[in-house]
Amino acid sequence: MIKFADEVRSGPLPTTDLLQLKFTNLENQSVELKSLLHPGKKLVVVVMRGFAGEVCKFCTTQTSRLVSNYSKFTDRETEIVIIYPVSSAQDSSRLQELQMGAAAQLQVPFQNIQSSMPMLLDVDLEAVKKLGIEKNLAKPSTYIFDGEGNVRFAYVGSHLADRPSIQALLDVIDKIQ
Template sequence: MISSISLKQTTGSLAVVILLLIAFIGGCDTKSAVETAAGSPDSIAEVSHRAVVFKELVASNREDDNSITDLSFIDTNGDTVALKSFEGKQNVLLVFTRGFSGMLCPFCTTQTSRLIANYDEFKKRNTEVLLVYPGSTDQLPEFQQASRESTDLDAFPFPVLLDEDLAAVKKLGIAAHLAFPSTFLIDRMGNVRLSYVGSSPSDRPSIKALLEQIDAIPPN
């Protein structure tokens, strides 16, 4: 059980991350944004959202067994969200951002904005999007310093979750400075259909690629 102090710190840090994300994605051209090649230079400070192109063709680049569904995260209310709670109900698109280390990664914010813009397409396919932000409660002062005021948390149609102290990141072996950008597609029976770990900040599946992966799931 999370103590009240720890819970306050955890939800506070996650809320600030959401504030930052909304502030950054607010000006993105989400649906019509032109997607740089995934192998483009990763000079974070110089990246334009509209210049970002993610991979159109993807396949699993590692193997993960169904134990991935044992993972759980913390939502903005401080409640635990377990992947197993979706079994028998919905597919899950589990998206790990790189985390926060003093600035937000423009590839993360671009990816987030496109997931938001196309969320209805995922809903049509009975797929819930879970956006995971790896972070440590020790980063709370840095989060607060970088946060912006006035935003609308309802801008996110899907859950934004905190991987507190990178517990899931470490278990999955995707730790980098914080985390490699990673995407996992789990069908409603708990089977892993896609495991994709990016080799660089820009190496991520496009929306088109993700929808194609979902469409390829055999009917249960």
Template structure:
């Protein structure tokens, strides 16, 4: 009888440990949880200014200036975490194919490419591979993760840079759609973002 009680106790403890482990694994990483609170629908997006290296807008691009002309989509890419990200390439390709649909909705699309200051220009050129981005897309550099850190999207792990994120801002700068991917997948498609506009 004592052995049976010990086996039952062991089974119960194993189930409890498994449940705790599963719930911990199911929770988002702490930085993602914080970013989801700061970037919640209805919040006003923090202003930022980044350098454009391609697309419709050139020079220093300030979010509030772009937002004054209408809705803005901000797409945070992974940058160069040791290699170019195929999921980022596919996502940008999807937005390029749908550029005219974004233009029809009077929405600017800002693609943010984060990374360390060293070689960021070179890595961005490699990513774009000579592609001329159509209006209303603009490719911005985030050297030293200034924007990424300010928005709480820094994925500070080996061979990582930023949590892939998409924000849709209304004309007043309020977030009306947000999607933060906790992995390399789960990106916002152009169709999903167009629907949110």
């Protein structure tokens, strides 16, 4: 069984204005991160490794765990968005492969994964480059915003499996006012 970090500390907060970052949805429409932030609600932004020849098993596992525990986040007035980096627009279908892998792990219909929370593409690694998290596509990273749009937590994994556990994320969220 894949285990993620239960005890995490925030690293340096990014100097880039994350709310200005733009992503692409599966309908090929541009989505600004700030459009996903709602007053009074926290936002967890999870940047996956992305597609590097195959869908990463750690990305699939993390996605399935976020989906299966989604109500624990919404109970805390927190939304989640998953960002999936791809090196070109031709790789856009890889996000669906990630979703299918998560659905298979949870043994739920693919549509349950698609409709659970926003999952967006970082085409051409634009956000990854601005965040400075490049490494064979992207280092797995998690950013948590408070209800006013301020980044309060930043975790950049040092390797593919280095990601916060669900409980670690919930613990951080519980400490953010």
